[in-house]
Amino acid sequence: MNNVDKVNVARLLCFYGDDFTGSTDALEALAASGVETVLFLAPPPAELLAERFPGARCFGIAGVSRSITPEAMERELGPQLERLNSYGAAVVHYKICSTFDSSPQTGSIGKVLELGRRLFPGQRYIPLLAGVPLLKRYTVFGHHFAGAGGEGTYRLDRHPTMSRHPITPMSESDLRQHLALQTNLPVGLMDLTALDGAPEAVRERLEERANGSDDAILFDVLDEPRLETAGRLIWEEALRGGGGLFAIGSSGIEYALTAHWRAEGLIPREPVQWEAPGSVDRLLVVSGSCSPVTELQLQKALSQGYEGIKVPVQDWLGADKALRSKQELLERAVRLIRQGRSVILYTASGPQDPAIGKLREAFRHHGMENADSGRFIGTELGRLTKAILAQTDLTRILIAGGDTSGYVTRELGIYAMSCLSAIVPGGPLCRCYSEERRMNGLELSLKGGQVGGGDYFELVRQGGRR
Structure with a gap:
């Protein structure tokens, strides 16, 4: 054996x-x-x-x-x-x-x-x-x-x-x-x-x-x-x-x-009764999704007082602008979070955002294919997210976009997740396990482009369920 x-x-x-x-x-x-x-x-x-x-x-x-x-x-x-x-x-x-x-x-x-x-x-x-x-x-x-x-x-x-x-x-x-x-x-x-x-x-x-x-x-x-x-x-x-x-x-x-x-009779006959995880005062949302569903959720959250920051990905492709652009974005996000604001970092406002076409052209100019561009964006967003967490006391974050979620999560220094609570079908709230004290116990929601209604971001912040 x-x-x-x-x-x-x-x-x-x-x-x-x-x-x-x-x-x-x-x-x-x-x-x-x-x-x-x-x-x-x-x-x-x-x-x-x-x-x-x-x-x-x-x-x-x-x-x-x-x-x-x-x-x-x-x-x-x-x-x-x-x-x-x-x-x-x-x-x-x-x-x-x-x-x-x-x-x-x-x-x-x-x-x-x-x-x-x-x-x-x-x-x-x-x-x-x-x-x-x-x-x-x-x-x-x-x-x-x-x-x-x-x-x-x-x-x-x-x-x-x-x-x-x-x-x-x-x-x-x-x-x-x-x-x-x-x-x-x-x-x-x-x-x-x-x-x-x-x-x-x-x-x-x-x-x-x-x-x-x-x-x-x-x-x-x-x-x-x-x-x-x-x-x-x-x-x-x-x-x-x-x-x-x-x-x-x-x-x-x-x-x-x-x-x-x-x-x-191999498993319990009754479904799990989730315990409500409770609300948090601030939520960080990191979105690499350009789906119409995420667009609706972004608009709804902004109307509810979330602070939106569009990520200037094109500036990250050139060595002359990249370092300064990332530092400015980090400082702005940390400042807002310390002021008690929920923050959304997003690469596109929706499927019709003109930035999508411009970014694809910029990636082609740098010799990058679709898979390469997704990996680049997700990895950079992951590093930025980890830096924000290191400078704030946030306990819950949300990542939107299937490919984005993978690359961002890999940068956070966690090794496993378990299901903490259901929010909506297909979009649970998870607990993270890490050898790093800051990341161990972090609450994380990973949202695909088609998951959730318009108020999903706020539902995650409140720890509530529709």
Whole structure:
């Protein structure tokens, strides 16, 4: 028995998140069901799990693979997935965004599918699941739909944000067709009709597909009953193979499995009753998001008295201006916070901000690709955030933007997070763990571009829940 086996963690599930906001989404889904879960920034040593998180039954690793190339995935993600499989979990989940963000060049889910087939050769197929009814994400006959705040629900290729995403715009709602641009591996479908009926009949339909030539099977999700059915089928497949089943999907994987685990008595039947964390007098918001939802939240917070500071990223590209610009921004933010103000540092006011086009042109001028620019902005914002925290007594911060969240969090000097409280679905408040006294216990909310209503920033400051 190796050291990992002795730890008695992750017997149910472990996951790798393709970005940080998606990782906390999966963390929330498990924690809300009473499953002790911890999210790490790097694969944890067995001794760390045993000593500091002895009760954890699931854990995750927050990554940034949504913003990297297939070549980088081959180098970085492959070893991570192999390491995850060594922990002995029943299910190894590669966590993707619930809007299926990906392209052949960036964050390729098709590449992950190929890695999974190579690294987990013993399983019959790889389950694919993206729908999360709680988050207004639905898959119907293979086509994916997503809510857009209070504006309704749209097919992905007509979604007001995802169809115009700056890095991975969605021009196809049929997820199998979308994947066909990223991999040649065939993907089958368990559609709505196949998921309906008696368990034995549903299982027979899956068996027909699982014994065919498909390397993966996509599960439709329209409502909670079908989500639970998908969870039962995925769990049965994991038990069939003796554990280590590799799956790809959104936090719908966690919601599906926990629904089945509750039915089987593997976890508590009642959801967690979160204790309100209370309010703080000031909040620091760091936003690299340019989604319409974040734009609305920014405008609402400014009307509520938050102080907005637009980050002059272009000035940071030239050595002659960078140092002075960063120092001036740091001093201004610290001064306002010490005066009792909540502060928002933002790179764009919304998707129509002219600064976005100018910044892209500036990055191209400096020979930087999309992935490089996201890493540059996030890393610099992370260093700035850490400097602000070092000079203030803030206890709670919010980071907006999937890619931004990953790079900022990596700069803070923390090694893990746990779920402190739910704010809105997909946007929990987390507690940070760090060897640095200043960062240990820091409360952190990581918000994807599509998460939350207009008052989300203030909800986080108040520690409240809609």
